[in-house]
Amino acid sequence: LFSGDWGPEIAYDVLRRGAAVAIVLYDPDRDAVVLVEQFRLPPLYGGMSPWPVEVVAGLVDHEGETDDAVARRETAEEAGLSVIGELIPIQRYMPTPGDSDQGTMLFCGRVDAGNAGGIHGVAEENEDIRVVVKDMAEIERMVDAGEIDNGHTLICLYWLLRHRDAVRRRWGAG
Numbered sequence: 001l002f003s004g005d006w007g008p009e010i011a012y013d014v015l016r017r018g019a020a021v022a023i024v025l026y027d028p029d030r031d032a033v034v035l036v037e038q039f040r041l042p043p044l045y046g047g048m049s050p051w052p053v054e055v056v057a058g059l060v061d062h063e064g065e066t067d068d069a070v071a072r073r074e075t076a077e078e079a080g081l082s083v084i085g086e087l088i089p090i091q092r093y094m095p096t097p098g099d100s101d102q103g104t105m106l107f108c109g110r111v112d113a114g115n116a117g118g119i120h121g122v123a124e125e126n127e128d129i130r131v132v133v134k135d136m137a138e139i140e141r142m143v144d145a146g147e148i149d150n151g152h153t154l155i156c157l158y159w160l161l162r163h164r165d166a167v168r169r170r171w172g173a174g
Contacts, residue, residue, distance in 0.1 A: 017102035021070040022057035023087070024106075024156035025079060027113035028173030031136045033160070034116045035153070036078050038129045048149055053132065053142070055153045057104070067105040075109065078129050080120045083109040088167065090159050095151045106156055108163075110171055136164065 001007050025034035035053050044050040058074035060067070072083050090106035113133045121127025134142065139157055148154050160167070 013099060015096075015100040015102075017059070017100050019060040019067075020057060020102055020104040021060065021067050021074065022055050022104055022106050022152035022156060023071040023075060023083075023109045024055045024090075024153075024160055025075060025081065025083075025109055025111045025113075025116075026160060026167065027111055028168045028171050030113050030133075031164075031168075032113045032133050033136070033139050033157070034079055034081065034111055034113050035132050035134060036120075036129045037132060038121070038127065043149070052150050053148060053153065054150055055156045057152055067107070071105075071107050071109060075111070077122050078120055078127070079111075079116060079131050080118060081111045081116060083111060085110055085171070088170070090156060093155065104152060106152065106159070108156070108160060108167060136161075 026032075027034070036056055037051050037053055040050050040052055043052060056074050056078045058070055058078070060070050068087055071087055075081055075083050088108040090108060092103055092105045094100070094103055096102070116131050116133050119128060119130055121129040140161060142148055143154070143157055143161070148157060
């Protein structure tokens with residue numbers, strides 16, 4: 001306890017999930033973000049839409065696989081795009097520290113949104129992922145209206161809204 005005393009023995013349920021990566025895909029030339037939509041069962045159980053709009057994300061699948069490699073692999077698998085140049089690290093965080101050990105590394109990555117669209121995903125994983133492109137005015141409106149309802153995406157989009165000008169300068173855009 002904070003007092004230095006010991007409390008009673010407590011039993012915990014912990015979901016062992018492991019490391020994950022999420023990446024906001026930003027096209028500074030079009031001032032647009034590439035997002036994905038796919039069916040998610042837990043939001044349905046939680047009384048929310050089972051079709052959330054999200055940033056690209058995935059689990060670290062292999063021992064020794066770097067966060068950078070996961071972000072690039074998931075971008076290709078889920079959005080059918082390639083990241084241009086280096087990734088900008090946002091931060092690592094724990095989405096649900098009360099019940100899961102999952103730590104998630106967040107990135108911002110540059111893409112060409114002109115090539116974005118369609119349905120993607122890995123067939124063996126039964127993924128059916130639709131790509132959507134939103135300009136920054138629409139992103140701001142969606143965030144303000146509460147239409148983005150998942151942590152990875154909210155953190156990434158709030159970060160991008162705050163750092164957008166610096167990102168555009170860094171990448172030599174507009």
